[in-house]
Amino acid sequence: MSLKIRLQEEQKLAMRAKDKVRLLTIRSLIAAVKQIELDDQVELDNDAVTAVLVKSVKQRKDSISQFEKADRHDLVDIEKTELAILEEFLPQALTSEEVETLIKQAIASSGAQGMQDMGKVMGLLQKDIQGRADMAQVSSLVRANLK
Numbered sequence: 001m002s003l004k005i006r007l008q009e010e011q012k013l014a015m016r017a018k019d020k021v022r023l024l025t026i027r028s029l030i031a032a033v034k035q036i037e038l039d040d041q042v043e044l045d046n047d048a049v050t051a052v053l054v055k056s057v058k059q060r061k062d063s064i065s066q067f068e069k070a071d072r073h074d075l076v077d078i079e080k081t082e083l084a085i086l087e088e089f090l091p092q093a094l095t096s097e098e099v100e101t102l103i104k105q106a107i108a109s110s111g112a113q114g115m116q117d118m119g120k121v122m123g124l125l126q127k128d129i130q131g132r133a134d135m136a137q138v139s140s141l142v143r144a145n146l147k
Contacts, residue, residue: 003049003089004033010089021078025085029056050091050131057086094132102128103141115146 001009007030014023032052037044044052060083067075094102106124110117121142129138 003046003053004030004044007033007049007089021081022085025082029053029086029089032056047127047130053086053089054131057083057090060086090131092132094129099129099133099138099141103138103145107142107145112146115143118142118146121146 007026011023011026011030014026029052032055033044033049036048036052060079064076064079064083067073067079102125103121106112106121110120110124112118112121118139122139125138125142126135129135
């Protein structure tokens with residue numbers, strides 16, 4: 001089942017269950033997907049929908065850190081609830097060993113010799129790791145492996 005269809009089914013279930021927070025969170029994600037589809041005049045595939053999902057998750061995490069700095073615990077709780085809902089739709093996370101293996105494979109297949117080739121390596125990793133690992137951590141691991 002595609003991610004878009006799964007989101008639509010989960011939206012229906014949230015409506016039936018009268019779960020307002022879940023419904024609003026899923027609706028906002030579906031709206032973001034539809035907005036991109038309208039703007040670009042394309043039908044998004046699973047990878048593109050996952051990219052929108054990852055962006056939404058990152059936004060929630062950024063909001064949580066900002067609200068914590070501002071001592072707005074009421075808003076932190078809301079964002080954490082929405083984050084938990086969004087994370088249900090992310091692909092299964094990779095273990096650190098799997099990430100290391102993928103990095104080493106990408107370095108070998110790209111023929112990377114140093115930091116100047118980091119973009120090639122990250123480009124190869126993007127599709128395999130998107131939504132399954134924190135790209136900031138992956139980037140630092142790639143840097144460590146390229147030195």
